[in-house]
Amino acid sequence: MGSHDSALYQRNRALLRRRAVMNDMPCFYCGMPFDFNTRRTTAPLAFTVDHVVPVAAGGTDRLENLVPAHYRCNRAKSDTLVTPQKATGRKATRRW
Numbered sequence: 001m002g003s004h005d006s007a008l009y010q011r012n013r014a015l016l017r018r019r020a021v022m023n024d025m026p027c028f029y030c031g032m033p034f035d036f037n038t039r040r041t042t043a044p045l046a047f048t049v050d051h052v053v054p055v056a057a058g059g060t061d062r063l064e065n066l067v068p069a070h071y072r073c074n075r076a077k078s079d080t081l082v083t084p085q086k087a088t089g090r091k092a093t094r095r096w
């Protein structure tokens with residue numbers, strides 16, 4: 001993690017958040033709703049934006065590489081990427 005702060009990323013994150021609020025869009029990974037009322041960015045159900053293809057693996061900040069994800073699910077995915085053998089059986093389904 002680290003340098004996810006390009007202007008494009010910030011713009012697309014704000015756009016995705018607005019869309020998620022308007023459409024009751026669930027988390028891309030677990031399908032549960034977000035807690036848009038929390039002010040803690042590290043709350044488990046807080047809204048975050050995740051790169052489908054990690055930046056470190058050549059992913060871009062373009063909208064098609066970004067999905068809405070809970071803070072906890074974003075974290076969980078980062079962990080599985082560090083240890084890929086734990087990823088078996090996990091399958092993300094696009095529900096929106």
Ligand SMILES: [Zn+2]
Nearest residue numbers: 027030070073
């Ligand atoms: Zn989630």
